[in-house]
Amino acid sequence: MNAGVTRASLRLRPDPRRVIAKLFVPGEERPEHESRSAAVIRRVMALDEETVCTVLDRTVRMFAGRHRDVRVTFADHFASVSHRLSADVELSESRRLLIGAYFTxxxxxxxxALCNPSMVAHPDQSGMAQGQLRFVLSVRGIGEGHLSSIGFRTGVIGPGGALTVDTPPNVVTTGLHGEAVYEKSLFQGKLAEFGQDDEVSAVLNRWLPARFTGAELDLVLADLHPSLVARQEAHRTVELIRWIAACNYTSEFPDDTVIGGRVLWPTGPSERQGMEDARFVHFTDDDGEQTYYATYTAYDGTDVAPQLLQTKDFRTFHVTQTTGSAARNKGMALFPRKISGRFAALTRGDGESSAVVTSHDIRTWNGAQPVEVPGRDWNLIQVGNCGSPIETPEGWLVLTHGVGPMRVYSMGAMLLDLDHPERVLATLPEPLLLPSVTERDGYVPNVVYSCGALLHDDTLVIPYGASDASIGLATTSLRGLITALTGKNELQHALAGTSHRRSTATEQHSTKDK
Structure with missing residues (x-):
């Protein structure tokens, strides 16, 4: 049986007008070149004050409407290079800001490019009419040098299958960086992962509490015994500890920004070359508490690793590394609730097949259990997920991707057992979505790829990147897709749902008795 998929006429395309203001250090655009900061500052210092004011005014007028507060940015970037000036030199505010402008x-x-979206219900559903649902769409933006960041759009589904996407604001804002509260277990896992189980790591294990701040970490490192500090291995371990701390941070956006105007920009050293393919999920814990998580790929220019985003409101994001034998490669996707008391996720740790892994703390992942391997003509190169599983009475619905001849990416679907998700109940024998003729050309040709769909009533909305040239939105009936997977008709689906509910109720009653 075939599951009918309908493409919406709505299409999101890369917008080169969406810009951020970054620190620019002349000479360091290419790694092999040295900084020309001192020379640039000398030239600005040689300008007369009238010229300084004229150039600054012209620059502010030119860029003020493109950024939230360009003068604040100039001041911040001046502070970044002010060490190049003598401590006793006196500068006017205009000259300080102009120096900052030359370093911006x-x-x-x-x-x-713009691609690889995921979709979740918006945290604010106020003002929605009957049959409507407001959503947040995460997007991967790619700019010069193939640097990826995580941006957002918002919109509304319904009534019926109607889809609208809000026009994002012209001004884009990056978050303010803040320190995290660190988990000792994560540091232990990362140090072991890198083979740094030495006396310095033993000191951390002994004196740091289970959760600690950057200040507490600094105190412990400053108090290391001089004999330990003198050892070469100790320096490597301390450097790695500092690196781990820098990779875990908080990004917070101002209150007066909207979700569509926010972008998560690579900040930690593990992601300095990009934050890729965020898979957002609306997670409900056992106690009913709800949190938005996203797993994404951190790329440092050499290595890739799955990292974790956590937010309640899409304004404050906590960024955390992951560790464990299964926390590797690309394509981790969290289940929207715990299974048998543990966090669960789909991964592609070996680079070509899907597995289910679990965790007690959402950071440490071990014990991969294979779920799907390449086996059909359209996925013989590799298989993976297209976002977090969606719970249905028949099982966990997973949108998948496969790579076939000529590196064509297509999307499929499979159904996993609710209680034992390593058990595959059904898979679509043919692709659910293939690149159409108009979707084959782009930055990466012949690709349709999603990082997460959203279910609203019986409508499954599938946002997808089309050859990294645009983002499309497709819809399909959940019932129709389940029927295509299982071959059951509508009555059989209803009976299966009733049976599942009775089974769950019996299991809960049995657990309470114990």
Whole structure:
């Protein structure tokens, strides 16, 4: 049986006008070149004050409407290079800001591509009419140098299958960086992962509490015994500890910004070359508490690793590394609730097949159990997920991707057992979505790829990247897709749902008795 998929006429395309203001250090655009900061500052210092004011005014007028507060950015970037000036030198505010302007440049976050979206229900559903649902759409923007960031759009589903996407604001804002409260277990896991189980790591294990701040970490490192500090291995371990701390941070956006105007920009050293393919999920814990999580790929220019975003409101994001034998490669997707008391996720740790892994703390992942391997003509190169599983009475619905001849990416679907998700109940024998003729050309040709769909009533909305050139939105009936997977008709689905509910109720009653 075939599941009918309908493409919406709505299409999101890269917008080169969406720019952020970044620190620019002349000479360091290419790693092999040295900084020319001192020379640039000398030239600005040689300008007369009238010229300084004229150039600054012209620059502010030119860029003020493109950024939230360009003068604040100039001041911040001046502070970044002020060490090049003598401590006793006196500068006017205009000269300080102009120096900052020479060390600033715009970066078009979607200048090269826009792709790989995921969709979740918006945290604010006020004002929605009957049959409507407001959503948040995460997007991967790619700019100069193939740097990826995580941006957002918002919109409304319904009534029926209607889809609208809000026009995002012209000004894009990056978050303010803040320190995290660190988990000792994560540091232990990362140090073991890198083979740094030495005396310095033993000191941390002994004196740091289970959760600690950056200040507490600094105190412990400052108090290391001089004999330990003198050892070469100790320096490597301390450097790694500092690196781990820098990779875990908080990004917070101002209150007066909207979700569509926010972008998560690579900040930690593990992601300095990009934050890729965020898979957002609306997670409900056993006690009913709800949190938005996203797993994404952190890329440092050499290595890739799954990392975790956590937010309640899409304004404050906590960024955390992951560790464990299964926390590797790309494509981790969290289940929307715990299974048998543990967090669960789909991964592609070996680079070509899907597995289910679990965790007690959402950071440490071990014990991968294979779920799907390449086996059909359209996925012989690799298989993976297209976002977090969606719970249905028949099982966990997972949208998948497969790579076939000529590196064509297509999307499929499979159904996993609710209680034992390593058990595959059904898979679509043919692709659910293939690149159409108009979707084959782009930054990465011949690709349709999603990082997460959203279910609203019986409508499954599938946002997808089309050859990294645009983002499309497709819809299909959940019942129709389940029928295509299982071959059951509508009555059989209803009976299966009733049976599942009775089974769950019996299991809960049995657990209470114990």
């Amino acid at each position: 440049h715009e970066y078009a976050i979607e200048g090269a």
